[in-house]
Amino acid sequence: MTVTSPTAEYAQDIQAIFNRIAPAYDQLNDWLSLGQHRVWKHMTVKWSQAMPGSICLDVCCGSGDLSRLLARTVGPQGHVYGVDFSVAQLAIAEQRAAASLQPLPITWMEGDALNLPFPDAQFDAATMGYGLRNVLDIPQSLAELFRVLKPGAKVAILDFHRPGDPLVRQFQQWYLDTLVVPLADALGLRREYAYISPSLDRFPTGAEQITLARAAGFASVVHYPIASGMMGVLVASKPSA
Numbered sequence: 001m002t003v004t005s006p007t008a009e010y011a012q013d014i015q016a017i018f019n020r021i022a023p024a025y026d027q028l029n030d031w032l033s034l035g036q037h038r039v040w041k042h043m044t045v046k047w048s049q050a051m052p053g054s055i056c057l058d059v060c061c062g063s064g065d066l067s068r069l070l071a072r073t074v075g076p077q078g079h080v081y082g083v084d085f086s087v088a089q090l091a092i093a094e095q096r097a098a099a100s101l102q103p104l105p106i107t108w109m110e111g112d113a114l115n116l117p118f119p120d121a122q123f124d125a126a127t128m129g130y131g132l133r134n135v136l137d138i139p140q141s142l143a144e145l146f147r148v149l150k151p152g153a154k155v156a157i158l159d160f161h162r163p164g165d166p167l168v169r170q171f172q173q174w175y176l177d178t179l180v181v182p183l184a185d186a187l188g189l190r191r192e193y194a195y196i197s198p199s200l201d202r203f204p205t206g207a208e209q210i211t212l213a214r215a216a217g218f219a220s221v222v223h224y225p226i227a228s229g230m231m232g233v234l235v236a237s238k239p240s241a
């Protein structure tokens, strides 16, 4: 099972890619998923079991969709920390939250998913959207999530997957080659979006993710395939003390 990417330069490349695509990222997400990513993000927040008053973490928050959904769930008694290593994405996250009609209890922080800037056992729930596939070291990222969650808390991790069914797989590759990359090309971002296909090939399957989450210490780990296996959400609980 391949769980790490080949070189440390990969992390710098990814950081640079996400800084460059920041202005177009939200619009491309909407076009490319036909708005469906919003539904999947709602499901992810629900599965994280964030509640009113919870203190939550959104790792690889990007422009902050999941952080804002979490903030609306936790309400004024709770708080959300959105962490990303792309300052350009964080700047957009901040603008979007500031434009919200209601004040949102969110703190945006520059930080690395592999070395989270928090003490142990801080959070009641955590999310990660389209981040795990991009980190250099998936086991380390899961270990960090495990470390910062309180006993009994859950993390819900949403990402693209390579579907197991050969026909759906073929459709996904056609979609990436025929729609995603040309559309990104039209916005001057071909190279940035061409990385999606190889990142999917490296990404562990749902079953492999379950094994990795258990190895990081999580208990009751479930992987939910969605969109015919082209997406998936890994939900893992830290054992109660």
Ligand SMILES: C[S@@+](CC[C@H](N)C(=O)[O-])C[C@H]1O[C@@H](n2cnc3c(N)ncnc32)[C@H](O)[C@@H]1O
Pocket (backbone or CB within 6 Å): 011, 014, 015, 018, 019, 059, 060, 061, 062, 063, 064, 065, 066, 083, 084, 085, 086, 089, 111, 112, 113, 114, 128, 129, 130, 131, 134, 135, 136
């Ligand atoms: C595809 S975007 C997803 C953004 C957002 N979560 C969403 O669902 O729309 C992935 C984000 O992960 C961030 N990222 C990748 N590796 C990271 C790392 N090691 N530490 C912190 N952020 C990272 C990138 O900067 C980027 O903003």
